[in-house]
Amino acid sequence: MVGYKFCEKLTAKSSLFNIVVFGEEPRRAYDRVHLSEYFNGKSADDLSMSTESWYRENGITLHLNDLIQEINIAAKTVHSLQGTVLKYDFLVLATGSSAFVPAIPGIEKEGVFVYRTIEDLELIKAYATKAKSGAVMGGGLLGLEAAKALIDLGIQETHVVEFAPRLMPRQIDTTGSAMLQSKLSALGLKIHLNKSTLEIAGEGKIESLKFADESSLGVDMLVISAGIRPRDELAKLAGLKVGSRGGIVVNEKMQTSDPCVFAIGECALYENMIYGLVAPGYEMADVVVGYLTEGSKSFHGFDMSTKLKLIGVDVASFGDAFITEPDCRTIVFEDTHKGIYKRINISLDGKYLLGGILVGEAEAYNLLLQTVNNKIVLPPNPEDLILGSRGGESAGGAGVMNLPDEALICSCEAVSKGDICSAVEGGVTSVDGIKKCTKAGTGCGGCVPMIKDLVNGTMAANGLYVKNSLCEHFDYSRQELLDLIRLNKIKTYDDCLDKFGKGDGCEVCKPAVASILSSLWNDLIVKQDTIQDSNDRYLANIQKGGTYSVVPRIPGGEITPEKLIVIGEVAKKYGLYTKITGGQRIDLFGAHVSDLPAIWEELIAAGFESGHAYGKALRTVKSCVGSTWCRFGLHDSVSFAIEIEDRYKGIRAPHKLKGGVSGCIRECAEAQGKDFGIIATEKGWNLYVCGNGGSKPQHAQLLAADVDKETCTRYLDRFLMFYIKTADPLTRTATWLNKMEGGMSYLKNVIVNDSLGIGAQLDTEMQQLISTYHCEWKEVVDNAELRKRFVHFVNAPQEKDPNVQFEPLRDQVKAKNW
């Protein structure tokens, strides 16, 4: 990896060098950091860092399967296994490291492996097919990676054997190790600590491990991961200086004892330290490239902070993780229930973060590391850093934006915050784009969430959101696109994409265009089912476990006993869980996709229609019982609610729409918490708009007071149509109003005073939508071709998804948890 990175960096900087690469392995450089992914489906090709043509295009000669056997320092030549002798001006050793194999009797037995190269992995994979149990020797980072690999290979019983009294002694402290151990044990990993292995026993092949404490462990295979040893044999043979415990000695320019020979990566020993991570290796490659191209960069050690996911458990250590009191103050958070341990070390004056350890949850890692590296002064309550701020606004992405420009975001590729932000300002506005142009996030990938925040933060700061493009495929806002589609009479998504977009669309623009097409032409949405969100495609709401819920329309919440009985019978027949919704309707959960048309058929036969609970459309108009029964009621709120709900049913909008009608100011229908709310007054009706319940409750505001039913309805027509035509996708009316310049007084002018002169047009457009209403369920039920789409397996239409599972709950069923 480091050798390849050197080539990449050098060819990018200069074309003056004739580069020849020798590699011992049969394949090009590959991503060893993500080696374990080889076991869950990635191929050797996926892991490869480059293509064959890359070397050719950059004029690099590549010798694979050809180990250098000898270096002649005096003659400046290298001699390869296959007999090539080559003269060099500069030689870079990136020989890496090999697995350290302790001299234990029986180590040569069949079934004993190391975990280092793709070849090792292939051997392990082949042997694992006949093994039931396996052990990993070594409870460090690589050992746990190897244990994960064994689990992925389907080994039923996986053990980790560690000589030390705890796991990952280099990265985390005793408490953190204990937490990690209990989490891993809970996941089925068997962990044995304080075990010194004396012998690997078995007839020809491994059968058991014998320990110094006279215990033993029967296993079918063993993977050794007891540390790494720098590959310094070649350097040693050539007379270059090596460390007493291995490693090629280098100076701050990565020069070995011969100034024309460099060593980088895990084979290099800088100030008695081997850097076994990829980021410092890349940094070393950069230093040598700098030297060769007359740069002035030097290597001065490297931050060894890491964050990893080990068998699903987050583990991170950063800065000075092990410093203890009285040299610092520590704040510890421990939750044995959830298996979370967090420790931060802060300076004695409480001003700076020195380092820390995170086990079980490491979301804060990136920000904490930045806080250490940039010496950011801590807030008055530093515990907020690991507990999150309790109460008040959370810092969220703002934390990243507060970093200084020189803060290193991607340490693998040495990309600073400034680099990323200036790329965003230069027009690169996606994480993928940033990855391509700065290479940030392409190494370990740990900084990607921070890149995301920086991209969004920088765009917001520069007002780039003003452009408001729908997505990468359409350079228009929803409103612009709606006008284009209307003026050009576009009827299909494909036509729209061909004329105004690029690429092949996505899950953002497809439903947005689908919504526009419906709002303009009100065609049957299932005609273009694959551009709809799953809910609109199947005319039902997808729920946990992959089943759907069905909500028939019950306008105003009024329903006859006969219809109630039908709902009950349908639910019983199809095994559905039933619940009254917040909008005075009844939701039936747990329907198999293949049962949907039959369920609708029975409901339709009893006079029901689709309730559009799956669509960005009118949901329900809630009502109180009003003057027909209530002793306080001023007008008949139920009748008005039913009228309104029938009027707007089926109309697609940028987001869902809810309404309410109350018979008096007691407001039992909670109309002021809806997108539109109507409240009876002594003289008529008050119309309120742009309210919201949900995550950000907001009261609706008065649009017109004391108007009669007809006027109220006309204003409502215009209001809804204006919203449909101008709001961004997935924007509720409340947010739409909050963003509107001029706010409520502007909206009132448009709707009531017709200040834009579009009132008549809005009226006509709404009338068009109302008159083209059709029940989508009925269309499917009556159409054999459309019905055919409602199956789980197209090659076994009678069969239901066997993965759908229910659990009993209070005399009904619920979906199994995920």
Add this chain to the structure above:
Amino acid sequence: MEVTTVTQWFMACYADDIPENGGACVKYGDEQIAIYNFSRRGEWFATQNLCPHKQQMALSRGMIGSAGDTCEPKVACPFHKKTFSLLTGECLNGDDYTIKTYPVKVEEGRVYIGIE
């Protein structure tokens, strides 16, 4: 990505079983495989039907599309909109998931999936 280790072509369904520019699921033994008819590109793809994010059998019901300048074909899970490359199976939202992909061929209106 060309996979050369196909040992068997499984006749999964007919081409018109899969909606244009959309997907559907087929059963292969105990496996569920999602097949996508990317008619806009004239290409076919197949992946596991299981979305690894919340272990839901749902990818075949997801929307397909493309990402980036290279027009990488992708599918978005209907549950939480995790997107995956149809070429490599890699999760394109930066999450650490990969889904399995299968080679597909269509001959005389029949869709075949290559099984290793």
